[in-house]
Amino acid sequence: MTLATEDVRPEDQKEPKGVSFAITDEQVDRAKTVVQRILREPFTRRPWMELAFFLVSGGLAGIGLAFIGATMLTGVVLAITFFGLSVLGLSLRGARGLGRWQRDLAHNMLGETIEEPGPFIRRPGFFGWLQSVLRDRVAWRSVAYHAIKVPSTVLGVYVAFSLWWDAIFGILSPIFWHGDGGPNMWGLAQGIFLSNGFGQGPSSFGHNLGLFLLGLIFLFAAPWVMRGFVTVDKLLLRALLGPDPIAARVRSLEQARTQTVDASAATMRRIERDLHDGTQAQLVALAMRLGMAKEKLEDPDPDQVDLVRVLELVDEAHRGAKEAIVELRDIARGIHPPALDIGLEGALSTLASRSAVPTELNFDVHARPTAAIEAIAYYCVAELLANVAQHAHASRATISCAQQGMWLRLVVRDDGRGGARLSTVGSTSSGLAGLTDRVRTVDGRLDLVSPTGGPTVVTVDLPLSV
Amino acid sequence: MVGALRVAIAEDSAILRDGLVQLLVDRGFVITGAVAEPAALRSSIAQNPPDVAVIDIRMPPTYTDEGLRLALELRARHEGLGILLFSQYIETRYAADLLADDAAGIGYLLKDRVADVSDFVEALERVAIGGTALDPEVVTQLIGATRRSDTLSALTTREREVLALMAEGRSNGAIAHALVVSEGAVEKHVANIFAKLDLPVSEKDHRRVLAVLRFLES
Numbered sequence: 117m118t119l120a121t122e123d124v125r126p127e128d129q130k131e132p133k134g135v136s137f138a139i140t141d142e143q144v145d146r147a148k149t150v151v152q153r154i155l156r157e158p159f160t161r162r163p164w165m166e167l168a169f170f171l172v173s174g175g176l177a178g179i180g181l182a183f184i185g186a187t188m189l190t191g192v193v194l195a196i197t198f199f200g201l202s203v204l205g206l207s208l209r210g211a212r213g214l215g216r217w218q219r220d221l222a223h224n225m226l227g228e229t230i231e232e233p234g235p236f237i238r239r240p241g242f243f244g245w246l247q248s249v250l251r252d253r254v255a256w257r258s259v260a261y262h263a264i265k266v267p268s269t270v271l272g273v274y275v276a277f278s279l280w281w282d283a284i285f286g287i288l289s290p291i292f293w294h295g296d297g298g299p300n301m302w303g304l305a306q307g308i309f310l311s312n313g314f315g316q317g318p319s320s321f322g323h324n325l326g327l328f329l330l331g332l333i334f335l336f337a338a339p340w341v342m343r344g345f346v347t348v349d350k351l352l353l354r355a356l357l358g359p360d361p362i363a364a365r366v367r368s369l370e371q372a373r374t375q376t377v378d379a380s381a382a383t384m385r386r387i388e389r390d391l392h393d394g395t396q397a398q399l400v401a402l403a404m405r406l407g408m409a410k411e412k413l414e415d416p417d418p419d420q421v422d423l424v425r426v427l428e429l430v431d432e433a434h435r436g437a438k439e440a441i442v443e444l445r446d447i448a449r450g451i452h453p454p455a456l457d458i459g460l461e462g463a464l465s466t467l468a469s470r471s472a473v474p475t476e477l478n479f480d481v482h483a484r485p486t487a488a489i490e491a492i493a494y495y496c497v498a499e500l501l502a503n504v505a506q507h508a509h510a511s512r513a514t515i516s517c518a519q520q521g522m523w524l525r526l527v528v529r530d531d532g533r534g535g536a537r538l539s540t541v542g543s544t545s546s547g548l549a550g551l552t553d554r555v556r557t558v559d560g561r562l563d564l565v566s567p568t569g570g571p572t573v574v575t576v577d578l579p580l581s582v
Numbered sequence: 583m584v585g586a587l588r589v590a591i592a593e594d595s596a597i598l599r600d601g602l603v604q605l606l607v608d609r610g611f612v613i614t615g616a617v618a619e620p621a622a623l624r625s626s627i628a629q630n631p632p633d634v635a636v637i638d639i640r641m642p643p644t645y646t647d648e649g650l651r652l653a654l655e656l657r658a659r660h661e662g663l664g665i666l667l668f669s670q671y672i673e674t675r676y677a678a679d680l681l682a683d684d685a686a687g688i689g690y691l692l693k694d695r696v697a698d699v700s701d702f703v704e705a706l707e708r709v710a711i712g713g714t715a716l717d718p719e720v721v722t723q724l725i726g727a728t729r730r731s732d733t734l735s736a737l738t739t740r741e742r743e744v745l746a747l748m749a750e751g752r753s754n755g756a757i758a759h760a761l762v763v764s765e766g767a768v769e770k771h772v773a774n775i776f777a778k779l780d781l782p783v784s785e786k787d788h789r790r791v792l793a794v795l796r797f798l799e800s
Contacts, residue, residue, distance in 0.1 A: 392640070392670055396693075397595040400670075403697035404601050408608060411699050436597070 154336050163339035166346045167280060169225040173218060173349070174269035180214040181262040183207075198242075205246050208255040212236060215258030215357045222353055226346070230358045233257075234367070253360050261356035265349070272345040279338040286331020290324040376557045379550075390447050398440040405433040453494055460490045460517070467497055468515055472505040473530065478516040485524055486581045492554060493517070493526055496562075496576050499547045500528040508532025508572060519580070526576040534570035538562075551576075558582045587710045590632040591616040592623040592649065593668065594641045598693065602636065605696065609703050618642070620652045627660065634664035634687075634710035639676065650676050657688075664709040668693055672719040674727070681714075681795060685751070685788040689715035704756070714751030714788040721749040724798040736778050744771040749794045753787050 157163055187207035194200025215233075222228040233254040238245055249255065285292075409429040415421050448454075455463035461479045468475040485493065497515055504513050510532030518525050538548050552562045555576055566572040589611045593599040596618070603616050615626030619642045627635065635656065639649035653665045666689035667680065677690050689709035695717065696702045705715035725746065728734065737745065740761075747757045754772065758765040772790075776783050781793045 389645070393595060396670055397598045400693045400696060401597045401601040403694065404605055404699070407697045407699040408605055 154340075157339045158335050163342060165225050166339070166342055167277070169221060170269070170272060170277065170342060170346060170349070172225070173221050174265070174272065176214070176217060176221065177262055177265040177269060180211075180217075181266045184211050184214075184259055184262055201246055205249040208249045208252060208259070209236075211258040211262070212252065212255040215254065215261065218258075218261070218353065219357055222350065226350070228350055228353070230353055233357070233359045234363050253363060257356045257360065261352060264352060264356075268345070268348065268352070272342075276338065276342040276345050279334050279341055283331045283334035283338055286327045286329075286334060289327040289331065372557045372559075375553045379554060379557070387447060387451060390443075390450070394443040395440050395447065398436055398443060402433045402436040402440065405429045405436065409433070452491070453498075456487075456490055456494055460485065460493060463490070463494050464497055464515060464517060467494070467501060471501045471513065473501070473508075473510050473513045475501065475504075475513040475515060478514065478518070481517055481519040481524060483519060483580055485578070488582055489524065489558065489578050489580060492558060492560070493524060493576070493578060496526060496551055496555065497528060499551055500574050503536070503547065504528070504530045504532065504572075507536065508534075508570070510570075510572075522580050524578045524580055526578070527573060528576075529571060529573045531571050533568075534566045534572050535568045536564060536566040536572050536574075538564055548574075586610055586612045587634065587707060588612045588614050588630075588632040589706070589710075590614045590623060590626055590630075590635045592618070592620065592635065592641065592652070593638040594618045595638070598638075602696070605699060606703075606706075609699070611706075620648050623652065624656075627656065627663070631660065632663070634666060634706060636666045636668050636706070639667055639669040647676070650679065653680065662712070663687065664712065665689065666691060666706055666709045666715065672717055672723065674720060674723045677716065677720045677724075677795075678799065681792065685714040685792045685795070686786075687712045687714075687788075689751075690720060691715060691717045692719055705751075708751060712788065713753075714791045716750045716791065718746065718750055721746050724749070724795065728798040730779075730797060730800070733779060737775060741771050741775050741778075744768060745775055745794065748772065748775075748790055749798070751787060751791045 184207055187203050187210065191200050191202075191204030191207055195204065219230045219232075222230060236252060236254070237248060239248045406429070409426045412421055412426050412429070453463060455466045460481065461477075464479065465477050468477040484490075497517075501513065501515075504510050508530045510530035513528065513530040516525075516527045516529075518527075536548065538552060548562075548564065555562045555578065558579060559582075560576065560578040562577075563575045564572070565575075589606055591599060591602055591606075591613065593602065593616075599616050599618065603613050606613060614630040614632040615623070617623050617626055623635065623637070635653075637649045637653050639647055641648040641652075649667060649669070653667055656663060657665060664687040665680075667676070668691055669676075670693055672690075672692055680688050680690060687709055689705055691702070691705060695705070709715050725734070725742075734742065734745075743761060744757055747760055752760065754765050754768045758768045761768070773783075775781070779797055781797060784790050784793060
């Protein structure tokens with residue numbers, strides 16, 4: 117041990133001095149890989165595909181922008197006529213189509229898959245069509261893409277494409293350049309090197325050698341510069357021709373709204389059913405008994421009145437009235453739990469103490485959530501505790517309700533047999549899927565961890581306000 | 583009444599079913615069967631045919647309009663069987679389906695009506711012997727929804743009251759009793775109504791109902 121420590125120490129002490137200059141084997145290997153990569157790059161398929169993509173996509177964008185520009189100008193100038201409006205509409209429909217071509221190009225040439233934006237939804241009639249077209253965010257984003265893409269292509273041609281060009285002419289200059297006026301070079305490279313007289317004037321061996329070497333350097337640099345432009349292009353493609361983030365948000369909100377509407381319709385139906393089968397029937401029977409009793413008492417001959425029977429009827433009616441009151445109270449509690457009026461903590465502790473499985477509550481929330489969130493939290497806990505009692509075979513459960521920033525985290529844990537599933541409705545975990553939907557309507561989430569054998573932990577995150 | 587009327591009941595709410603049985607037995611009816619769902623009523627009627635069946639509209643399995651469909655089916659199968667549909671709500675559309683070709687032996691009442699025992703029993707008896715009993719609610723809705731309100735406004739208030747009671751399926755005697763007037767006065771009102779609305783005069787009460795309903799619906 118001691119020896120080993122001494123052996124190591126001198127090196128440890130040396131190391132801080134040479135740390136920035138010492139080249140480890142690993143660094144050498146890495147450098148080798150990088151150099152190999154640079155040397156090989158021009159002879160692989162990828163840079164050529166990128167170059168081809170750059171040219172084809174840039175060309176298409178140029179034509180596209182010319183089309184969009186021309187049609188839009190025409191459309192705007194003639195906008196007061198049907199013809200002008202049609203041209204404007206066609207321009208935008210065209211922009212959408214051009215966007216799809218660009219996506220296909222990127223997919224076929226770069227292997228870059230960009231998700232389709234939402235489909236064009238057309239309203240009936242000419243004006244419906246026009247309105248849908250003018251409001252088509254996908255088309256307008258494609259216009260923006262073209263408007264940015266074309267200048268970026270021009271810059272790319274000057275900076276990156278010229279590198280390729282100059283690389284080839286530089287390399288070939290010893291063969292072809294034998295006169296005055298300089299080789300056929302242009303672009304950024306020419307701007308930097310040739311304007312100072314290099315590569316101009318009468319050719320000489322020195323000049324040609326220099327140009328050849330420069331050409332070589334350009335050849336190895338060009339793929340990377342080009343890649344920079346293609347990468348920017350890919351970002352543009354994603355941002356402007358992919359699915360619209362706002363549209364995606366709108367879609368998810370629409371889904372949530374549908375769920376909310378469905379859920380509230382289902383709730384109304386359940387309440388109606390409860391009232392119809394319970395309270396209404398109860399009250400009809402009650403009125404019927406009172407009606408019978410009344411008719412008996414109305415008998416013109418008082419001696420004929422069967423008072424025992426009347427008392428029986430009144431007694432039954434009385435019992436029915438009390439049952440109806442209990443049923444009404446239960447239904448009302450299902451609509452809005454009165455316990456929530458005293459706050460979430462009170463409501464949850466009522467639930468915990470009423471639960472069939474011994475349940476402990478930890479509550480640590482300072483801000484009061486909005487009423488809707490409190491109600492959802494309450495129903496979640498009520499449903500989860502009901503599940504624990506029915507399915508989990510648990511001996512204890514805990515509810516923890518804690519505030520995390522602007523979020524409310526509810527955790528219901530039991531020591532039961534586990535195996536609860538979100539997808540199963542009705543059998544082993546009835547209502548969990550419904551809860552998930554309910555939680556999602558306020559952008560919350562529900563996580564279920566329930567391995568077979570338990571324990572089951574359900575975590576619900578809700579925003580403090582919607 | 584000649585002999586006790588025989589009644590079958592199909593009602594899924596146990597409380598109401600028991601209550602109805604109690605009420606009808608109390609009033610001297612014979613209960614041939616009290617069941618909770620359509621299939622059970624079919625077999626009960628086949629084994630022990632009643633004069634009239636009281637049928638809840640919402641029954642298992644879907645709790646929508648099982649009772650109505652059962653009623654139409656029973657009507658086609660058992661001639662002369664009176665049917666009293668019994669519901670928590672009134673859907674005018676159901677009444678139209680039921681009375682499509684004939685109003686004889688058909689009743690459609692809100693469940694609330696059992697609270698007025700005598701009226702309910704009277705309606706049930708009417709249906710059992712081939713008359714009609716439409717809930718005042720149905721009639722009110724029809725009168726409210728009719729496009730013939732111009733023609734209706736030609737009627738006096740009393741005539742409109744008579745028209746409503748007529749549409750419920752009541753006889754002249756019953757209308758006279760309800761409005762506390764003489765039967766002769768009612769007959770005069772009825773004649774006036776038929777003349778003003780240009781309706782074909784008919785003797786049978788249930789034909790009269792149909793004529794009035796057709797008028798209101800057209």
